[in-house]
Amino acid sequence: MSSYSSLLRAARCVAALLALAITTTALAQGTGGGGTIGTGAFSGVAVDADGVLKRLEKSDPTGQLMQTRIEQAQAELGQDVFQPSKLRKVSLTRLIKQMDAAVAAGQAPDEMMRNLAGLTRVKYVFYYPETKDIVLAGPAEGWVETPDGRVVGWNSGQPILELEDLAVALRTFAPNGKKNSLVYCSIDPTQEGLMQMQQFLSQMGRQIGPGDEQFIVDGLRESLGLQVITVGGVPADTHFAQVLVEADYRMKLIGIGLEEPPVNIASFVAMSNPASIARNALQRWYFVPDYQRIKVAEDGLAAEFVGTGVKLVGEDEVVGAGGERSGTAAQSPASKKFTKSFTEKYNELAEQAPVYGQLRNCVDLLVAAAFIQQQDLYGQAEINLGALGDEAAYSVETYNAPKQVATAVNSMWKGNRLMTPVGGGVEIRANQAVDAENRITDKDGAVAKAKASIDLSSLPANQWWWD
Secondary structure, eight states: OOHHHHHHHHTTTOOEEEEOOOOOSOOOOOSOSTTSOOSEEEEEEEEOTTSEEEEEEEEETTSHHHHHHHHHHHHHSOHHHHSOEEEEEEEHHHHHHHHHHHHHTTOOOOHHHHTGGGBOOOOEEEEETTTTEEEEEEEEOOEEEOTTSOEEETTTOOBOOOHHHHHHHHHHBOTTSOBOSOEEEEEEOOHHHHHHHHHHHHHHOSOOOTTOHHHHHHHHHHHHOEEEEEEESSOTTSHHHHHHHHHHHHHHHHHTTSSOOSSOOOOHHHHOOGGGSOTTEEEEEEEEEOSSOEEEOTTSSEEEEOSOOEEEEEEEEEEOTTSOEEEOSOOOHHHHHHHHHHHHTHHHHHHHSHHHHHHHHHHHHHHHHHHHHHTTHHHHHTOOOGGGGOTTTSOOOOSOOOOEEEOEEEEOOOTTOOBOOOOEEEEEOHHHHTSGGGOEEOTTOHHHHHHHTOOOTTSOTTOOEEO
């Protein structure tokens, strides 16, 4: 008899909702609305030296700390970068040269480089044969660091694109043809934990009712113990990888009703009907890119990113007699409503909870890197990544890699079923987004016109960003 099947049979009268989910870096979210940095709690978790994730929370109840930081940032940043820009341009070609020069001089990248001149999105990728510039372009603004270390636009609260995330994306789709076709994260229970959980539920028996919720929660958490975190396609000890895990975790908490989203997204729990869910069913939710969202100019030298960029999808799974999990190619009505609502509200959610903006930025950087590699823009520009692609010269693998996390459990009476929405994560196949069948045709030539509107002829050789 499988661990999961035995668990579900033993728990027919248990009223718990279990989520096997995890979180990573201490990324903050203020409680203010409208996409601006608010007051209140900045919450997240940290990864300790053993790779175990734990929750953290910091507070700025009056907003005075953030106001002081914003004023300091405004004073330190020049007026040119401080002012919001609808379309700031960053030349990857020139940035690489500046990075190489800094490393040769024994210097680390400066703040402007580390924050990619304040870009908050990648909207375009352009290549200019005349000057051999590969250009990333998008909205930008001045930035500030929140109390727990998140760098966001001081006006919008949107996360700033970071050099270290760009480096990870470019190394994933490097000039030498190397590419990782799948970047992902996932969370899994251990076999020992499943067996201990089965034993706990069997020992509880069937005489359980309202009032026993905390006993159930504590028992499930203790018996399951730590869950295993897996990151693939990118180094697990990077900021990039931790963003994937953070976004996955926060999504699961919303789904099981342990986190109240800042926008109107109904949880899976609120919409579910236990009678319609098989006893050996599992829910699986995971983020994927919107693969049909890159519009490419006819000459292949310009691309525009359109649409949300990220969507949440789901698939019901069943547990076989041997404990194996297999997809059913179907999705319960409640799960379908949850993933649909999450996707439809994604842009709005990303404005209020910056981690989802960071996830979208990471996806966009990977797709941009895949496009640059596929179109051989590295070869046309006659560049390699230099220090940006060399871990010894520019180290980005500096974080404690997430390996384990304690089980998060929420109790809720929902009929007489133990519901276990587990599994999922993030799956990014960036090369699919640039495949011919997924490209959007630039029918009206708008992408080509946007590229042509930028003049690099008078740009100084050492200037790597401009408005």
